[in-house]
Amino acid sequence: MTAVVPRVVLITRETEYERLLATHATRGQAAFFLSSRGQSIDELEGRHQRFIDALETISRHVPSSWRRNRVDRAELVRFLFEPEDLVVAVGQDGLVANVAKYLSGQRVLGINPDQALFDGILVPFSAHDALQQLVPAMYGDVESQSRVMVEVSLDTGQQLLALNEIFLGHRSHQSARYRVDVTTGQEHQSSSGMIIATGTGATGWARSINRSRKDALELPAPEDRKLAYYVREAFPSNATGTAISTGLLTDQAQLRVRSEMNEGGVIFGDGIESDYLEFNWGVQAEVRVARQTLELVMPAG
Numbered sequence: 001m002t003a004v005v006p007r008v009v010l011i012t013r014e015t016e017y018e019r020l021l022a023t024h025a026t027r028g029q030a031a032f033f034l035s036s037r038g039q040s041i042d043e044l045e046g047r048h049q050r051f052i053d054a055l056e057t058i059s060r061h062v063p064s065s066w067r068r069n070r071v072d073r074a075e076l077v078r079f080l081f082e083p084e085d086l087v088v089a090v091g092q093d094g095l096v097a098n099v100a101k102y103l104s105g106q107r108v109l110g111i112n113p114d115q116a117l118f119d120g121i122l123v124p125f126s127a128h129d130a131l132q133q134l135v136p137a138m139y140g141d142v143e144s145q146s147r148v149m150v151e152v153s154l155d156t157g158q159q160l161l162a163l164n165e166i167f168l169g170h171r172s173h174q175s176a177r178y179r180v181d182v183t184t185g186q187e188h189q190s191s192s193g194m195i196i197a198t199g200t201g202a203t204g205w206a207r208s209i210n211r212s213r214k215d216a217l218e219l220p221a222p223e224d225r226k227l228a229y230y231v232r233e234a235f236p237s238n239a240t241g242t243a244i245s246t247g248l249l250t251d252q253a254q255l256r257v258r259s260e261m262n263e264g265g266v267i268f269g270d271g272i273e274s275d276y277l278e279f280n281w282g283v284q285a286e287v288r289v290a291r292q293t294l295e296l297v298m299p300a301g
Contacts, residue, residue, distance in 0.1 A: 175191070188240050
């Protein structure tokens with residue numbers, strides 16, 4: 001049997017500077033556009049250069065005998081990962097969330113190219129520090145964390161995975177109508193939608209919602225096989241209630257939501273509104289802790 005040649009898959013996304021050039025064609029035109037609004041291109045160009053420096057540092061140190069691919073975030077839906085790939089995400093924390101749903105146990109090494117700009121929760125390594133992790137990470141000789149994901153399944157057969165959270169509601173974030181069913185009961189609701197978050201998501205959108213609630217939950221940790229759910233701005237009426245507003249789902253529990261929206265109902269994950277499932281009248285969604293996890297390489301100790 002032929003041994004599999006190791007492969008590194010570098011995941012990136014275009015920088016703000018690159019998007020600006022794509023819009024204005026040249027650096028000069030982009031600089032003029034910003035300066036006419038009292039802004040400077042220098043900061044964006046500096047961020048872009050720090051990203052390029054980090055990417056080049058990693059690329060130079062990938063062993064020459066290994067295979068490598070570079071995949072832009074927009075191309076993930078068309079890329080086929082291999083079981084033994086080492087995935088190296090160079091960018092902000094959200095990039096790791098973007099790639100997580102396309103993986104099936106591959107280890108992810110997150111590299112933060114701009115530690116003054118990005119929190120680094122999911123990209124905990126600088127490019128320099130990550131150099132020491134490449135070979136051990138490829139062969140599993142590293143500390144890693146199995147981060148829980150959330151899964152939603154529709155009775156139409158469609159599914160969606162997310163690392164941070166799932167949103168169910170109306171695509172315009174106007175009033176969404178549905179029936180929610182949890183272990184504590186069921187209720188027809190009209191609200192700004194529902195958020196179901198993992199422990200990883202508990203540091204983001206869910207955290208801001210939780211802090212605003214009088215009945216604040218003890219949010220799960222990233223490795224806890226629990227989910228936190230929140231109903232956003234539930235509206236009481238003769239036909240809709242507000243009794244079910246927040247709670248935790250354990251590993252064995254499910255949250256069921258039946259859409260009562262004629263149009264515009266959507267479900268999306270990790271803030272990617274363009275990658276959604278339609279969720280219109282009569283469709284039922286079941287949300288649970290996913291079997292799949294994100295295997296994130298962590299600093300030692």
